[in-house]
Amino acid sequence: MHGPQAWAEVAEAMLREHGHKASGPRSAVLESIGRQSCVVTAQDLAVDLKRRKKKVGIATVYRTLEVLEDLKLVQRLDLGTESARYEPAMPDGRHHHHHFVCRDCGDVIPFEDDALERAIEALGRRLSASVEEHDVILKGRCPDCEK
Amino acid sequence: MHGPQAWAEVAEAMLREHGHKASGPRSAVLESIGRQSCVVTAQDLAVDLKRRKKKVGIATVYRTLEVLEDLKLVQRLDLGTESARYEPAMPDGRHHHHHFVCRDCGDVIPFEDDALERAIEALGRRLSASVEEHDVILKGRCPDCEK
DNA sequence: ATACGTGCAAAATGTTTGCGGCTCA
């Protein structure tokens, strides 16, 4: 990612490209997503919007996330029981990463690992199905919660 | 897994060991879980129970799943938007596997891969957090849906 | 006897949808 600004710009451009209209609420949502580093819920976005005095209905947040997901500009993650989480992504899959979830404090820590990616790639070739996407979720205790 | 029968027996024994009482509804739920091969929803279990003429409230299904999850006798998975899914497991982690989800038909196909497990194990050592559990979810098109 | 389990129905979430009105292109 080249900074939050970059993502919002790419997203805005790609939306236009795909025949979507510009609008105040929608770009406010894009801004909010872009400034979040990783895995936020729709509620998190709503809170951020409110803090920035942007009046955006929750439905619009969800509808925007849906469009962005279709364009692969956000990735949706389901980590455990809570609500779905979303994070900005580049459609070409650059800066791919995965997540560690602390079972005590609930913190989500992103990480990258080349060996893991290679193992999954090799696995994809071995399986008789075409693998387009993958998620790896590690669970345990984060350094802070380990006593 | 040594057959569905075996799992239900192990589960029943372990529940007793942990001070839980035996009951008709609960063992009916255990049976239902044991006979399912992989990743079922609470609703799936309710349907199976009804078909077998067992009258068990949905709350009991959820409460039983919760207890089993605490004892690591079932693993809970969140695959996409639908409801949570559960599958029988052995508490020692034997017969560990992961899942491929077809984005067209929604089918879930289990698979095992040693290289992947090794990569995750090495990764766990590299990270400064203690990894206790991991899930890998692949998404794509299954052989049937690929044209 | 009593702590645990159960069913029911209500509540609590989280997410989607219908609709009338508004706005960008």
Added chain:
DNA sequence: TGAGCCGCAAACATTTTGCACGTAT
């Protein structure tokens, strides 16, 4: 002008919880 977008509130779906009653130990 007209297709898309908006906010609101109602609808939905899934899961949790309170409560009075039952039952295994």
